[in-house]
Amino acid sequence: MGQKAHPHGLRLGIIKKHRSCWFESNQYAQRLVEDDLIRRFLSQSLQSAGVTDLIISRTLGNHINVFLKLTKPALFMGAGEQQLNLIRQNLITLLGQQRKDYKPEAILVSDKTQPRVTFYISEMAQPESCATWVANSIVEQLEKRVAWRRAVQKASRRVARAKIPGLKVQISGRLNGAEIARREWVRQGRVPLQTLCADIDYCQTTAQTIYGTLGIKVWVFRKIQPTM
Incomplete structure (x- = not known):
């Protein structure tokens, strides 16, 4: 089998930057678990707003900065700001509980205080150029029992109208309820995976259908x- 490399990790330090920006010498494993918890919680809580990118930065004083790129940031402006504050409080509570459960005897004194979380929200100008947005649009259609080829073609047309140079989609599982699982892929334009200076966005997700899980x-x- 071919050896696969993640397109983002392959280009770190060349044209890509880390999505978690912090340094920790004592509690590295705990911070890593917290980052995963933050990403999962916000991706689920802000699903209606269309999260396309999430960068976590930590500073001294137990402060966590979360930079979000949303396709619909207007949902959390004005009256929606109260909902965003509620999400922030739930996240702080979740992080506090996680720190108590993760090796309480090894927690530093500074970790016993509640973390401070700040959201910085910006709009994704061209969502068609984001792999997360394309993948979520396909998942949404598949879960509504739309045929996989029609769902992929619809996403491909929207990407083509936005004049994006290339798109590649791969779907695996019991496609359209087939008895035997298989793998299908569709490519549009060029996708130079081995070119390190090529800006390639990648996303992997699952769709829960009545026939089973599709990757x-x-x-x-x-x-x-x-290059940088």
């Missing part, structure tokens, strides 16, 4: 970007 992988080629 979806999406690669979106944006442009050739100069």
Whole structure:
């Protein structure tokens, strides 16, 4: 079998930056678990707003900065700001509980205080260039019992109208309720996976259908970007 590399990890330090920006010498494992918890919680809580990117930054004083790119940031402006504050409080409570459950005898004094969380929200100008948005749109249609080929073609047309250079979609599982699971893929344009200066966004997710779980992988080629 071929050896696969994650498109983002392969380009770290060349054209991509880390999505978690912090340094920790004593509680590295705990911070890693917290980052995963934050990503899972916010992806689920802000699903209606369309989370396309999430970057976590930590500073001194137990402060966590979360930079979010949303396709619909207007949902949390004005009257929606109260809902965002509720999500923040739930996240702080969840992090506090997680720190108590994770090796209480090893927790530092500074970790016993409640973490401070700040959200920085910006709008994703062109959601069609984001693999997460494309994958979620396909998942939404598959869970509504739309045929997989029609769902992929609809996403491909929207990406083509946005003049994105390339798109590749792979779906695995019991497609359209078939007895035997198989793997199908569709490619549009060019997707140079081995070119390190190629800006490629990648997303892997699942769709829960009445026939079982379908795995979806999406690669979106944006442009050739100069190295850092």
